Amino acid sequence: MTTSMNRIGVDIGGTFTDVALQYSGGLSTCKVLTNYSHPEQAILDGIKLAAEKAGIALNDIGQVIHGTTLVTNALIERRGAKLAFITTEGFRDVIEMRSENRFEQYDLNLSLPKPMVPRQDRLTLNERMGPNGEVLLPLDPAEVDEMVQTVLAGDYEAVAIGLMHSYANNAHEVQMAEALRAAAPELSISISSVISPQMRELPRFNTVIANAYVQPQVADYLGRLVARLTEEGLDAPVFMLHSGGGLISVETAAEQPVRLLESGPAGGAIFAADFARAHGLNSVLSFDMGGTTAKICLIEDGAPKTANTFEVARTYRFKKGSGMTVSTPVVEMVEIGAGGGSIASIDSLGRIQVGPRSAASEPGPACYQKGGTEPTVTDANLLLGRLDPDNFAGGAIPLSAANSDSAIAAKLADELGTSTEDAAFGVTEMVDENMANAARVHTVENGRDIEHFTMIGFGGGAPLHACRLCEKLGIDDLLIPPGAGVGSAIGFLKAPFSYEATRGLFQHLHQFDAQAVNAALQELENEARLFVEAGAKDAPKTSRLTAFMRYSGQGWEIPVSLPYKEFADADKAEILVAFEAAYQTLFGRIIDGLPIEITNWSLVVASVLPDVDRVTPHGAGKPAEELRSRSFYDAAQRKQVTAREIARSAMTPGAVAEGPAVIVENETTTIVTSAYRAIGQGDGSLLLRRKGDTA
Template sequence: MVTGVTRNCRVGVDIGGTFTDIALDLDGVLHSLKLLTDYAAPERAILEGIERVAAMAGIAVSDIGLVIHGTTLATNALIERRGAKTAFVTTEGFRDVLEMRTENRFEQYDLDIVLPPALIARADRFTVRERMNAAGAVLLPLETASLAAAIEAVSAGGYDSVAIGFLHAYANGAHEVAARAAILERLPDISVSISSEVSPQMREFERFNTVCANAYVKPAIQSYLDRLTVALKGIGVEGPVFMIHSGGGIISVETAAEFPVRLVESGPAGGAIFAADIARRHGLDAVLSFDMGGTTAKICLIEKHEPKTAKTFEVARTWRFRKGSGMPISIPVVEMVEIGAGGGSIASVDGMRQIRVGPHSAGSEPGPACYRRGGTRPTVTDADLILGKLDPDNFAGGAIPLSVPLGRAAIEAAIGAVLGLDADAAAYGICEMVDENMANAGRVHAVESGKAIADFTMITFGGAGPLHAARLCEKMGISTFLVPPGAGVGSAIGFLRAPFGYESVRSAVFALSAFDIAGANRLIAAMEAEALGFVAGGLNAGAPVIERTLFMRYAGQGWDIPVPLGDGPFDDGSVGDIAGRFEEAYARFFGRAIEGLPIEIVGWSVKARSPLPPVARVPAIAEGAVVAPTGRRRLFEAAAGAYRDAGIVARGTLSPGDVVEGPAVIVERETSTVLTSAFRAVVQRDGCLRVTRS
């Protein structure tokens, strides 16, 4: 073991629903492993993983200079409703906004539609007499008597956390700040979140729901992060710990503990960053990122090396692909479609005798039936094992031996016996269903963005992504996909390549016909100072990169579009420039601009991040010889509906230029790449597998 030498050593840790992934970068050399997630104490898997991966790298744990962490704990708490006992304090007359929602029906003609229940029950919501107008002017001062009554109700109810959301607080949060001070004076140990800090954006339902979500998960996330930082120091990790947030940047543990709702999509955001970095290195301008893990699959469009982003998204959708059926979260986020289709997704037969997969997952406890951990319900992993995609003796590098008889028995009992199919046919049905679900999600996501999915190159990662990528490409008409080195722990590697970054967002209406230059400059300056304040600790690599965006619409429209804003302060010439940028963006979205209508700005975004390090373009490589397989096994090909004799090739034995012809399985410790007969893989100079259809 090498110690006492200054090393550039960083660790990325991703806690998923099934596996905890660890990636250690030591002077540019990657070491990684996967462990089953420990639900009772998630930090235990992190500590074990860091100690093991440090031993693999031949270093002491004390040599680790930085830990970057992403987690699904906040997401799971919201989905499973396992948060703190939370109260919501709001403006009198708006107690039921959480249940009334926006009154949009995500399934217009269903008379029995059931909306997701409010995160905080009506009995736990309390009102206060106060009122701001949309410009932030006080219409009704904060009434101390009603506030005192609400505080007494919170005290009597024994709540652990309080969310405060007042009408139009995005324009002026003074009443929320005063209410928080009064609550903490009376109840100093309670956790308090206010909407003007968590999500200072218009549209009260989304803002109220976001601050409630933040308050709901805040005590648990704070406790977890406190335990984690102490435990890391206990095993000798002296370097700082940072968190990846949903927008794809790195923030401090303290910021994450205060605004844990920003961690809801942290793991998937790391995967998108990983794919974007590979796209930069290979000069790919149109990429479909496909991340399939043990619990979910995530699909993201990446154009010109930048993941698609949004300022709102939904979690815990009750209807697949239905916008409006979930819980809206109003924060900056890497935009992607996420479905319950992972290796641990449970298969069943519905009332119409059709195979269904997910969204429920066997997770890590008990896990798929083939894990030998007590699981009895069939999963995608069980089906992959039966169809020859997995080696039962070398799953997760041999750490988790798989049982073919147990997997087969689970599929026969729950699927085969019901439909009159043998285990192989039932496994085929499970895999086809999950692949079609994912392909459909990709098509829908591309169409919603106005793109043709066949024009994209897929970059696939996650433990199950390379297993299913070839079949997805067949279904979506994609001709090429890349499998990067370390694909099995792609999100954790993405954490190591993420910039320090934070996005400040505001809602403030500015009509271009009466543009307030001084007010706009004050707003932008305050937002820039806020964003820089959150990332100041990570800007050692150089001057920050500032990206400014306006969200604009024609006056009277109900929604807005993003419009990139140039550098520098606003001046007398800014109105014409902003109008031109908006009309250009509007024409790009909708075909043409509309003449004569007044234009207004309704939202503002300032993103500050550390500069991305330059990357060398991976040069093209000539194809070499076809590699002879070192073993063979039966592999089921869905397109042919039959088994094929497939070659087995160890990825660690391949060199740049080597060619692997399908049918084949390229195996490595954290995943396997399945090549059907129509595909061939060429190893690139950076170790990526470039897989193309013949």
């Protein structure tokens, strides 16, 4: 993997498109508003701006790394292909029956999300594989031919094939797919044994459906993007950041777009993990707040926590269980509709609510002066003095305090019978409390005590809110890295080339079959290395193995990290110890006497990144030079406070900004509340530490 060439990372968010260009002179960054109708245009505009600032020609850029919300947005907004789903007779309604979990227990009028494929488009084959791959009912070639004609007559743009137990034997899926490709080569076809070869038919079916649903759109978009880059003279290979936090080729992304579901947020987690390693932090809470959403992720021992399932398109205010569960490798995080563009409103009980609706970039918050009339978090921050209307996004977007005042007065303050300042405070306090609650739940679910963590805040909105969040959570230390406003895009540049291959292989631990496991792991390694070699042929590789295990009778598994090696039957004792340690960490106790099962295996092959340079901590030194005096609303004190405004460039190693203070830069603004002080660090980071602690 070449690191000396000029490389650019581009993250398309719901409001801004962030660009980070790494070149010999350092790092050039910028933010431009996302173009919803032509997202590739915002990418080009941002790349040109960053290259111009760096003094680099477009044809001198050697690599483009991209992350996009296109897949997530297409699933949420139901803007995908006309799709047929082919499954085993008797199982066409699995995706509609779901898990039968009532995610809102006391709602008598509970409305379940509609399945991605209507019932009339769910087609069945009279075939059956057994859980061990045995053929219980052969697939009749005549029925295959009949199904091909049905699909052709339906004028479908894409087909998803998910047959029972195809993770154990995919012969029938392959037979059906080959017949369709022979009859209609232009048809987009996804099979579950390639997209998600794991146990559990509901997430496996959902995953192959999601992949097929967005594949034509994503392939078209990526094709347009590569063509436009080439037209502009940027003829460099394009790689995509996948949800698991690694890079894959644009060709792989076009074939398996479901792997891009959380590509942008995953870049943020990689960004935070890099700084956690540099600062020697083993327990970190990553806080990424952009224009549309806020993401919170646990990072331990320098690596973000990952999972093999993810829920997308939740219909009940981001409530777990109300969305579509897909099984694809993902950096595990909690995501809520709390960004700078999140819209504030009054609910039926007269309370301020924030999100999940967002003003996004079109029309944007009221203060953007682009036609928006709804009050947003950005409007509230502007009225509370936390943003400079003349220096937002480096002055590229002038803000109108009058527009913000009008929006908050009309939609909030007048209805509540309060001042616009109090209404604005209510908006920011509500969004901060929503994020704090999400962080508490996320850490508790993972068996952690949040007050022992250090927060790393990034994204355009996080530095504005992170200090208040730390006050609510009892966190003493907060780190704001350099380039925080475009953190995800920078994270793309720090990501390894990686691929996670998965396979369902059910075994009782006491009957552990090492030979079968070793054969499956060899297949996983061959699959993963094939994809990684495409981008990092000569780089050293590392492998990470995870077994998904449970006590017999339990409904779900936990991930158990294991050494990647050739197993022997006697290694079941070692696997037992690893499982019990993982179970103890999550639940506080183990269960004696119950047999243990292994359901799925996961192997990640990744290129090895260079070691990070360790940062020497700097204690408090001399006060940083002040630009001017200004005021902002301190939530903890419930009043306006006089603060020092300090340029980020003045926060040299050891320089101190005693709170209350406002530290300004082009891409974001850091609010230091009265309870904290900021200390410049050697790598350009800001360490915000609670006063009274040793600096």
